Amino acid sequence: MKFVPILFFVLLSNTLWGQDNHLLYNQTHNPQSLMLNPGAAYEKTDFHIGVPILSNVYASVGNTVLNVDNLFNTRDFNTNVAASLDRISAKDFVAFNQRIDLINFGWKSNSRYYTAGVYQESDAVLNFPKDLLQLAYYGNAGQNRSYDIGQINFRGNLQTVFHFGINQQVNDDLHIGVRSKLYTSSVNIKSVRNTGRFISSVNQQGFLLNQSISDLNLNIQSTGLQSIDQLTPGNILIGSNYGLGFDFGMSYFFNERLEFTGSILDLGFIRFTKDTSQDIYEGSFDYGGLVIQFPNFGSEEDLIDYYQDLLDDIETNLLGETTSRSYTYVQPTKINLGLSYNFGKEARPCTCSLKSGGKRSGNQTLSLHAFSMVSAGNLFYSLNGIYQRSFWKVLYAKVSLGIDQFNRPNFGGGLALDVWKFNLFLNVDRLNHFNNIYNAEALAFQFGLNLKL
Structure with missing residues (x-):
């Protein structure tokens, strides 16, 4: 079926729960917020530990241009496919990110708060190769055009991360933090910065199709794909390739109301060997068609294997090489910036200022959060306005409105509950699409359960 490539990309981006965590960012009552900013002014407990596998579960998926309704509606399906092909560009992409905390814990020591843990993460980014999708759908019969092979652009990684962090309260106004990371991975693939063109043209008589490939430079690097059927939970958890990385963060109070925060996450790499x-x-x-030649049977010539000759000619001109060379995978670095203003009355008389070490005052917060990341040459970004209110220092509600790379207004909401020693939270992004997810280009959710002592 000629529409299969298009159908695959659209269904991929809408059937997976599909890197922005603005709803969790700077939730200082939640120890998981330290994973987004190791220098956050966390309301320090003596100790916290996440419920294994359930302390932080996050997944997001999105694409920048298509949704299921673009294909499956009351119009003719083939018309929808053609319209979708016209709509996309080579700059459009599908992105997926998933993360599960296997274990996460922390403890207080004087003015410092230490954290450690292990989480598993997978992420992938795939650009829509528009020219090649059109070639697959329409074919090149009778076409006079050039197709850009360089539109092939993707990366994907499955990794486990061991981490250790320190959150330091410098004074009443300033917190700083750093986290070291050990990455381990057994599965990775990337192909970026490719070049080449496939050109087809009809000759002057209009019946002979000339085809050529020019300036091809296609490089696909992968790890573990040859033996992916032999993967076990053990070698997924502890991969055979390793890397190092760091997170940095800070929080600064201009006064008891106004706070600035920022973090740089995943400055690191994995060396795949x-x-x-x-x-x-x-x-x-260059291929101008087969020239039919008849063998001289009197001289006992064999039938000519035209297709084998063609393959030999292609292999002679298009050099292919497969090696097991090592390569380096650079982690997509994430940047968070936040500015928040606290106001309103205290939910109840608060005696936590010395314990928290911060100047936060009031039970309501208005904030701005900005996020950016570059992956496979694509810019991920978001800018969100956020309102949060706490009730009796037990229930926390949060709503957000913003824009991002998926080109639509985004409404999000979150709830958190501190009951006895437990912190339970749930964040859901793109609430404006939940009435009809077939119209959504992106969806995301996150939840977790942690014990604070």
Whole structure:
């Protein structure tokens, strides 16, 4: 079926729960917020531990242009496919991110709060190769055009991260933090900065199709794909390739109402050395059609294998090489910035100022949060206005309105509950699409359960 490539991309981006955590960012009553800013002014407990596997579960998926309704509506399906192909560009992409905390804990020591833990994460970014999708759908019969092979652009990684962090209260106004990370991975794939064009043209007589590939430089690097059917939970958890990374963060109170926060996450890399594969194709090739030749049977010539000759010609002109060279995967670095203003009355007489070490006053907060990340050459960004209110220092409600790379207004909401020693939270993004998820380009959710002592 010629529409399968298009259908695959659209269904991928709408059937997975699909890197922005603005609803959790700076929730200082929640120890998980330290994962987004190791320098946050966390309302320190003596100790916290997350419920294994349930302390922080996050998933998001989105694409910048298509949704299920673009294909499946009252109009003719083939018309919808053609319209979708016209709508997309090579700059549009599908993105997926998933994360589960396997264990997370922290403890207070004097003016410092230490954290440690392990989480599993997978993420992928895939650009829509518009030219190649059109080639797959329409074919190139009778076409006089050039197709950009360089639109092939993707990266994906499955990793486990071991981390240790320190949150330091410098004074009443300033908190700083740093976290070190050990990355381990057994599965990775990337192909970026490719070049090349496939050109088809009809000759002057209008019946012979000339085809050529020019300036091809296609490089696909992968790890673990050759033996992916042999993966076990053990070697997913502890991969055969390792890397290092760091997070940095800070929080500064201008006064008891106004606070500035910022963090840089995942400044790091993984060096892939085991079970790797690099497939490189480069060169140029011109094909003007098969020239039929009849063998001289009197001289006992064999039938000519035209297609084998064609394959030999392609292999001669388009050099292909497969090696097991090592390569480096640079982590997508994330930047968070926040500015918040606290106001309103205290929910109840508060004696936590010395314990928290901060100047936060009031039970309501208005804030701005900005996020950016570059992955596979694509810019991820968001800017959100957020309102939060606490009730009796037990119930926390949060709503947000913003814009991001998925090009639509985004409404989000979150609830958190501190009951006895437990902190339970739930954040859901893109609430404006939940009445009809078939119209959604992106969805995200997050929840967790932590014990605070």
